[in-house]
Amino acid sequence: xxxxxxxxxxxxxxxxxxxxxxxxxxxxxxxxxxxxxxxxxxxxxxxxxxxxxxxxxxxxxxxxxxxxxxxxxxxxxxxxxxxxxxxxxxxxxxxxxxxxxxxxxxxxxxxxxxxxxxxxxxxxxxxxxxxxxxxxxxxxxxxxxxxxxxxxxxxxxxxxxxxxxxxxxxxxxxxxxxxxxxxxxxxxxxxxxxxxxxxxxxxxxxxxxxxxxxxxxxxxxxxxxxxxxxxxxxxxxxxxxxxxxxxxxxxxxxxxxxxxxxxxxxxxxxxxxxxxxxxxxxxxxxxxxxxxxxxxxxxxxxxxxxxxxxxxxxxxxxxxxxxxxxxxxxxxxxxxxxxxxxxxxxxxxxxxxxxxxxxxxxxxxxxxxxxxxxxxxxxxxxxxxxxxxxxxxxxxxxxxxxxxxxxxxxxx
Amino acid sequence: xxxxxxxxxxxxxxxxxxxxxxxxxxxxxxxxxxxxxxxxxxxxxxxxxxxxxxxxxxxxxxxxxxxxxxxxxxxxxxxxxxxxxxxxxxxxxxxxxxxxxxxxxxxxxxxxxxxxxxxxxxxxxxxxxxxxxxxxxxxxxxxxxxxxxxxxxxxxxxxxxxxxxxxxxxxxxxxxxxxxxxxxxxxxxxxxxxxxxxxxxxxxxxxxxxxxxxxxxxxxxxxxxxxxxxxxxxxxxxxxxxxxxxxxxxxxxxxxxxxxxxxxxxxxxxxxxxxxxxxxxxxxxxxxxxxxxxxxxxxxxxxxxxxxxxxxxxxxxxxxxxxxxxxxxxxxxxxxxxxxxxxxxxxxxxxxxxxxxxxxxxxxxxxxxxxxxxxxxxxxxxxxxxxxxxxxxxxxxxxxxxxxxxxxxxxx
Numbered sequence: 071x072x073x074x075x076x077x078x079x080x081x082x083x084x085x086x087x088x089x090x091x092x093x094x095x096x097x098x099x100x101x102x103x104x105x106x107x108x109x110x111x112x113x114x115x116x117x118x119x120x121x122x123x124x125x126x127x128x129x130x131x132x133x134x135x136x137x138x139x140x141x142x143x144x145x146x147x148x149x150x151x152x153x154x155x156x157x158x159x160x161x162x163x164x165x166x167x168x169x170x171x172x173x174x175x176x177x178x179x180x181x182x183x184x185x186x187x188x189x190x191x192x193x194x195x196x197x198x199x200x201x202x203x204x205x206x207x208x209x210x211x212x213x214x215x216x217x218x219x220x221x222x223x224x225x226x227x228x229x230x231x232x233x234x235x236x237x238x239x240x241x242x243x244x245x246x247x248x249x250x251x252x253x254x255x256x257x258x259x260x261x262x263x264x265x266x267x268x269x270x271x272x273x274x275x276x277x278x279x280x281x282x283x284x285x286x287x288x289x290x291x292x293x294x295x296x297x298x299x300x301x302x303x304x305x306x307x308x309x310x311x312x313x314x315x316x317x318x319x320x321x322x323x324x325x326x327x328x329x330x331x332x333x334x335x336x337x338x339x340x341x342x343x344x345x346x347x348x349x350x351x352x353x354x355x356x357x358x359x360x361x362x363x364x365x366x367x368x369x370x371x372x373x374x375x376x377x378x379x380x381x382x383x384x385x386x387x388x389x390x391x392x393x394x395x396x397x398x399x400x401x402x403x404x405x406x407x408x409x410x411x412x413x414x415x416x417x418x419x420x421x422x423x424x425x426x427x428x429x430x431x432x433x434x435x436x437x438x439x440x441x442x443x444x445x446x447x448x449x450x451x452x453x454x455x456x457x458x459x460x461x462x463x464x465x466x467x468x469x470x471x472x473x474x475x476x477x478x479x480x481x482x
Numbered sequence: 483x484x485x486x487x488x489x490x491x492x493x494x495x496x497x498x499x500x501x502x503x504x505x506x507x508x509x510x511x512x513x514x515x516x517x518x519x520x521x522x523x524x525x526x527x528x529x530x531x532x533x534x535x536x537x538x539x540x541x542x543x544x545x546x547x548x549x550x551x552x553x554x555x556x557x558x559x560x561x562x563x564x565x566x567x568x569x570x571x572x573x574x575x576x577x578x579x580x581x582x583x584x585x586x587x588x589x590x591x592x593x594x595x596x597x598x599x600x601x602x603x604x605x606x607x608x609x610x611x612x613x614x615x616x617x618x619x620x621x622x623x624x625x626x627x628x629x630x631x632x633x634x635x636x637x638x639x640x641x642x643x644x645x646x647x648x649x650x651x652x653x654x655x656x657x658x659x660x661x662x663x664x665x666x667x668x669x670x671x672x673x674x675x676x677x678x679x680x681x682x683x684x685x686x687x688x689x690x691x692x693x694x695x696x697x698x699x700x701x702x703x704x705x706x707x708x709x710x711x712x713x714x715x716x717x718x719x720x721x722x723x724x725x726x727x728x729x730x731x732x733x734x735x736x737x738x739x740x741x742x743x744x745x746x747x748x749x750x751x752x753x754x755x756x757x758x759x760x761x762x763x764x765x766x767x768x769x770x771x772x773x774x775x776x777x778x779x780x781x782x783x784x785x786x787x788x789x790x791x792x793x794x795x796x797x798x799x800x801x802x803x804x805x806x807x808x809x810x811x812x813x814x815x816x817x818x819x820x821x822x823x824x825x826x827x828x829x830x831x832x833x834x835x836x837x838x839x840x841x842x843x844x845x846x847x848x849x850x851x852x853x854x855x856x857x858x859x860x861x862x863x864x865x866x867x868x869x870x871x872x873x874x875x876x877x878x879x880x881x882x883x884x885x886x887x888x889x890x891x892x893x894x
Contacts, residue, residue, distance in 0.1 A: 267714025284713055288759055298864055300748035300771045301696055301840025302679025305738050307864070312749055316731035323725050326717050336712035337724055338754065338761050345751045347700055347769040347807060357759040359712045395759060428713025452710055452719070 075478050078185055082467035085177040089466075092118060092157065092173065093165035102457025103165055107158035107200035107211075108136070108236065113243030115157045119172060119197060126179045128195065132247025134222045135215040136199040136240050141254065142179055143192050144481060149257040149440075150192035151481040153178065153473060155432060156201030156212070163202075164459020166264045170447075172197045174262045174470040178477055189481035191257055198432045199236075199245075206230040213435035215251050222251055252439075258407060258480045259436035262445045262473045264461050266429050268452025276468045277422040278446030279412040283434040284332065284361040284426050285368045285400035291318065291379065295388040297344065297352035309387045312342045312351035314379075321378045322358050325371050332363040332426050333371055363400045363426040400426075401434040404441035407480070411443050414475045420468050429454075445472050487890050490597055494879035497589040501878075504530060504569065504585065505577035514869025515577055519570040519612035519623075520548070520648065525655030527569045531584060531609060538591045540607065544659025546634045547627040548611040548652050553666065554591055555604050556893060561669040561852075562604035563893040565590065565885060567844060568613030568624070575614075576871020578676045582859075584609045586674045586882040590889055601893035603669055610844045611657075617642040625847035627663050634663055664851075670819060670892045671848035674857045674885045676873050678841050680864025688880045689834040690858030691824040695846040696744065696773040696838050697780045697812035703730060703791065707800035709756065709764035721799045724754045724763035726791075733790045734770050737783050744775040744838050745783055775812045775838040813846040816853035819892070823855050826887045832880050841866075857884050 095118065096104045096111030105111040120138060123130050128140030141150055155171025175195035182189070198216065203209025206228050214220045226237035240246040265271075270278055295311035319337035326335035336359040343353040358375060362368035376392075383390035408424065415422035425446065427434075433444045447469035450460040461469075507530065508516045508523030517523040532550060535542050540552030553562055567583025587607035594601070610628065615621025618640050626632045638649035652658040677683075682690055707723035731749035738747035748771040755765040770787060774780035788804075795802035820836065827834035837858065839846075845856045859881035862872040873881075 265714065266711055267716075268710070268719045269714075269716060272719055286713070290759075299679055299840060299866065300750060301698070301746065301773050302677065302681075302866075303746070303840070303864060304679075304681060305735075305746055307680050307684055310748070312752065313731065313735050316728040316749065316752075317735075319725065319728035320732050323717075323729075334713065334715070334717055336722070336760070336762055337728065338712060338759050338763055339757045340724065340728075340752050340754055341757070342750065342752055345753070347702075347750050348748070348771050349750050350748055351750055359760050361713050428711060428715070452715060454711065454714075 075187060078181060078474065080177045080181045080467065080470040080474055082463050084180065085173060085466060085470055086463055088173045088176065089165055089169060092169055098162065098457060100457035103159045103163050104161050105157065105159045106161065106205040107202060108239035108243060110243065112158050113245065116245060119157060122176055123195065126176060126183060128179065131249035132245055133249040133251045134246060135212050135225050135251055136245040136247065137196060137212045137216055139194050139196040139254065141192050141194045144189045146190055148191060149255040150194035151477055152194040152196055152256045152259045153261060153477060154196030154198065155261050155263060157197050158200055158202050160202050160204040160455045162457055163455055164457060166459050166461050167266065167454055168201055170264055170466065171262045174473050177470055178474045181474060189478065191481040193477060193481055194254065201432055206236055210430055210432055210435055213432035217435045217438045218252055219435060219438065256436060256440040259433060259440055259442045260407065260445065260473065260476050260480065261431060261433040262469050263431060264454065265446040265449045266454035267449065269425060270446060270448035271450060271452065275421045275423050276447065276465055277415040277420050277472055278425045279408050279415065279422055280403060280427050280444035280446055281408055281424050282363050282400055282402040282426055283430060284363050284428050285365055286396055286398045287360040287368055287372055288395035289358050289392050290395050291356055291358065291390060291392045293354040293383065293388050293390055295352050295386065298350045300348040300350055303350060308350055310350045311354040311388055314382055314386050314388050315340055315354035315356045317382045318379050319356065322375060325374050329367060329371060331367065333367060334361050357395065361428060365399050401437050403437055403443045407441045407443035410479055411445055411472065411476050414479065415472050418471055418475065420472065445469055487599060490593060490886065492589045492593045492879065492882040492886055494875050496592065497585060497878060497882055498875055500534065500585045500588065501577055501581060504581055510574065510869060512869035515571045515575050516573050517569065517571045518573065518617040519614060520651035520655060522655065524570050528657060531569060534588055535607065538588060538595060540591065543661035544657055545661040545663045546658060547624050547637050547663055548657040548659065549608060549624045549628055551606050551608040551666065553604050553606045556601045558602055560603060561667040562606035563889055564606040564608055564668045564671045565673060565889060566608030566610065567673050567675060569609050570612055570614050572614050572616040572867045574869055575867055576869060578871050578873050579678065579866055580613055582676060582878065583674045586885050589882055590886045593886060601890065603893040605889060605893055606666065613844055618648055622842055622844055622847055625844035629847045629850045630664055631847065631850065668848060668852040671845060671852050671854045672819065672857065672885065672888050672892065673843060673845040674881050675843060676866065677858040677861045678866035679861065681837060682858060682860035683862065683864065687833045687835050688859065688877055689827040689832050689884055690837045691820050691827065691834055692815060692839050692856035692858055693820055693836050694775050694812055694814040694838055695842060696775050696840050697777055698808055698810045699772040699780055699784055700807035701770050701804050702807050703768055703770065703802060703804045705766040705795065705800050705802055707764050707798065710762045712760040712762055715762060720762055722762045723766040723800055726794055726798050726800050727752055727766035727768045729794045730791050731768065734787060737786050741779060741783060743779065745779060746773050769807065773840060777811050813849050815849055815855045819853045819855035822891055823857055823884065823888050826891065827884050830883055830887065832884065857881055
């Protein structure tokens with residue numbers, strides 16, 4: 071069979087048509103989509119994708135948290151090779167984030183169906199509930215429950231930003247399914263996703279072989295100094311909370327530059343009080359977002375930042391406190407699966423680079439229970455979570471073909 | 483007569499009583515005062531001070547902009563030696579800012595009256611309209627009109643934050659006077675004022691011999707970059723408006739530190755958009771307040787700041803624009819009058835230091851037309867424009883005695 075499948079290719083027009091059709095459900099101005107998890111729009115999207123799954127002959131199950139898995143039997147029984155993603159979106163989302171991974175999975179199934187090819191292992195296409203976390207916390211909820219990281223009852227009891235619970239919403243749209251969570255067990259998982267960043271486009275590369283998901287460290291700092299007159303207070307007598315905030319923000323950039331590699335640092339929010347041109351700020355509240363694919367390196371970045379923060383606060387005579395807003399360790403994908411994605415892309419004549427994911431994905435949950443990797447395709451302008459999100463047909467085609475042949479290898 | 487006045491001293495209890503009494507008009511919670519320029523409360527304050535002036539035998543005139551001058555005849559005719567300040571306050575002001583200079587002037591007059599001393603030149607005590615600028619722009623309006631820097635009609639037409647014009651408000655409180663603006667001409671002007679900064683208290687010094695008023699340069703910068711995902715965007719591909727703002731803020735501090743002297747720099751206001759922990763800011767609007775007593779040095783500070791700002795903006799690939807919010811050149815007071823203040827303080831056994839004023843004062847306007855200097859006394863905690871503004875009686879007494887003997891010298 072490997073010989074026969076070498077020339078097999080997906081049909082991008084068909085994939086594009088499904089993306090368009092799904093994108094019409096919850097469509098918003100500007101070409102975007104609002105399909106918040108477990109909303110009526112999400113329910114309509116689920117119904118459509120379930121119909122497609124059944125039309126393709128998949129055996130579809132819905133579990134207690136609303137994850138949907140469609141299985142295509144293989145020559146042998148056993149755990150399927152799975153692909154998938156999510157179809158919920160943020161409030162002003164695009165048509166590709168998540169949807170691509172699910173619909174490319176269906177396109178792979180249809181390609182195999184049309185060619186009459188049966189794989190040794192079963193294949194599965196899944197979509198997981200509430201990946202975005204835009205309505206319910208935490209994000210990646212469905213895949214987290216799937217791998218046993220969150221109890222089903224706890225997930226069902228979660229109340230969203232609009233006061234509704236996950237359990238009630240699942241019942242309302244008819245997606246509180248009977249299947250046990252975490253079934254079927256998975257032999258391997260590969261997810262195709264848009265990059266949501268600018269790297270592939272900037273470097274002119276078509277395929278990202280994703281090595282893992284960055285660890286995340288979010289800290290909110292509060293600096294308390296003394297407000298005083300900007301004219302009458304000599305520099306040596308100042309306790310300037312605003313200056314300390316800016317000095318730490320600068321240090322965050324310096325740490326990222328000096329450490330290099332996959333270390334990134336962002337100060338996205340700064341709030342000064344009283345925030346007036348001629349008054350030294352008595353208070354500054356600001357956030358630092360540090361990420362790295364390497365946990366040890368991320369800890370070094372945190373230590374360097376906190377050490378500098380204490381030092382500059384002491385020198386300025388201000389008090390400094392901080393609280394951790396979020397902390398996740400990096401996730402490493404499976405080396406041989408990453409290598410398979412990379413080799414598959416090369417065999418298809420596509421440019422490819424290994425890269426980390428800066429955003430979270432369902433794949434990082436599946437990585438807890440099976441060999442996992444991801445395939446990235448370029449995001450135009452690096453834009454995502456935005457109605458302007460776009461990936462060109464040639465890149466969609468390339469990514470889906472890499473998915474097809476990676477799944478074929480894993481299932482053979 | 484000089485022999486006879488050596489031991490002459492003001493009576494601080496009397497000065498304190500007048501400060502209390504005037505502070506009751508427009509009193510607000512916490513011991514502060516709200517007597518916005520030309521408000522009913524300001525009118526009541528004016529009536530009280532005018533009554534005191536008349537009780538002390540002064541010949542009182544009110545000019546077209548509401549400046550009030552009380553003259554005490556000398557042995558000879560001619561331009562008086564003037565002291566004074568203002569009695570309007572900011573919305574949440576203290577009892578000392580401005581009021582001290584006016585009431586210490588009255589205390590000097592009363593001390594001379596009680597001792598039966600007549601100076602060679604006439605003496606005058608003035609209070610000028612709308613020094614604070616908290617209701618009408620510009621601040622120091624009355625003294626600016628007095629020295630011919632602003633036409634009376636233009637000043638009268640000024641509309642305040644509440645929609646009322648200066649002219650209408652003057653009429654309403656009965657202070658559109660018949661005296662010509664700028665009369666009498668002034669032989670010399672010395673103003674006693676609270677420091678409004680922390681320097682004297684921090685250094686344990688009682689008297690500041692003010693050498694001049696800092697020049698002020700206010701700039702608002704707007705940085706336009708590109709919002710992107712804090713996780714998926716490598717450092718090298720960022721156009722981070724927030725980073726550029728913080729880098730320029732840090733540079734402002736560095737410039738002040740490196741230039742030393744009287745150079746100060748403050749970034750008091752920063753506003754990022756969208757101001758979220760995990761989104762690189764696409765926009766930053768922030769202010770830089772630079773001040774120096776030396777115009778050439780202030781220009782160097784501005785040039786260094788703008789040069790760095792262009793450089794960092796170019797390196798980050800963001801666009802940078804700026805607009806000037808305010809620009810005033812420094813004012814130098816009269817060297818011999820400054821020396822006289824300093825020598826007088828020493829003769830009274832008081833610690834004294836030469837220092838700049840970081841805030842604006844009526845004296846900087848009078849400096850355009852006559853030899854001028856100022857006397858500072860400590861502000862507790864450096865606090866001003868605040869209900870907690872406070873100067874202890876011993877310092878009030880010291881300042882008023884320096885004023886007394888400086889005026890005696892100038893009038894002899």
